[in-house]
Amino acid sequence: MNAVSRLGARIISVVEGVGRYVGFLLRSLRGGLLPPYRVRILFKQMHFVGVESLLIVMVTGIFTGMVFAVQANIGFSRFGAESLIGAIVTLSLTRELAPVLTALMVNGRVGSAMAAELGTMRVTEQIDALDSMAVDAHQYLAAPRILAATLMVPALTMVFNVVGVIGCWYVAVKQLSVTPGAFQARIEWWVDPDDLLGGMIKSAVFGLILSSVGCYKGFTTSGGAEGVGRATTTAVVISGVLILTSDYFMTLILAPLSVG
């Protein structure tokens, strides 16, 4: 095979893969909308995605807020604008840092776990067993996971925002010379609810991406334990790349929301 046909075959396989993923996503979402509703599984997954990710999100959030306060101070102190530290860090957090960093942290924990769990179920024929019992595996396994992540990643992002601002406040007010009043007033002046809303929309999309890619990779696993390992790694890498690229395009789309 020459280089051109190899490239062609590669492109066809990528396009086919995207098509299969979209088909999987639509089938899972449709499964989530139709009865029977898997409320218990949904709550279990929400607990797994949300409550169990709380600690890592809080630790990441507080240190992100703190380090950005330190960095912002380096710039702002050159022209005596330290009181803006709170506002600029809060803006960065709500619009960008909290959605992206939360999604990447949750991806590492949850996206990989979904791919590994469903991949193991695939290679041990548990998904075939569901099919054989006339239970729609997309509805039973994928839909609650995707819905749980789409709801809980925004909730975790909100937690990230809050602890991030607390971290920033600690550095700015307790370690640098910003007064609490100025810190708060600047945030109220510069940060709009729309900034928060844009971040929430992004994080819901990130939740959808990381869970659906994790589930898809799990569903399409083949080749035993090695296959499960491969599916897990690929799921995390693909989701990570998709989160960062979709972030850019969503920022372009959402920008008019908070500029005007």
Place this chain on the structure above:
Amino acid sequence: MKKVGIELEGLQKRFGAQEVLRGVSLEIPAGEVTVIIGRSGTGKSVLLKHVMGLMRPDAGIIRVSGQDITRLGDADLRRERFRFGMVFQNAALFDSMNVYDNVAFPLREHSKLSEPQICLRVEAMLASVGLKDAGKKQANELSGGMRKRVGVARAMVRGPEFLLYDEPTTGLDPIMTAQIDALIRDTQDANPGLTSLVISHDMAATFRIADKIAMLHEGRVILEGTAETFRETDDPRVRQFVEGRLEGPIQ
């Protein structure tokens, strides 16, 4: 004349360049145990998945009680599966659940029975496979033989018309193999309306349980009949397989 439970006619399936089924035709009589034998990789499991409607053939007909299931849409095919129970090679128990919940799963999904009624049915099922007190054990705490038993209980709990076994004794010790064989036979004898289809490459087990045997080789059925037919045949391919010899036409 025997009633036909499942009828396969000219079934073909290929995966890319690999032709797995090359026109399989076979009648599976109702109310009996039929065993399909053949080497690993001859398409036995693929055949089973076609019968269950988990795969669709490239060509050919699968009639279940006279109805061609290859023409059914997804929803009808799903309804058709209610008539089947399947015991997977490694039992495919849900490892997030205990034994009781595994067996209760099909009832909770598809019946309107109350939880006390489900409990009675599940406990009766577990007792019938000799696992009366194992309900609370997690699936991953079970031995291979116990897993298979739970698999049989789960497949039988809704009272299916057809019970399919995918290599039920692979990986078990000889005594456990004999126990599972006895379980397959007992389950059949206790349910005269049941039609069992077993995929196997274990000849001793096949002779113990089968009413009818069919051998699959290179994507076709090369011999079908009773245990006697297989013991007496002159077909060198069947003889080599039945006797487990290294030399012969099958390489």
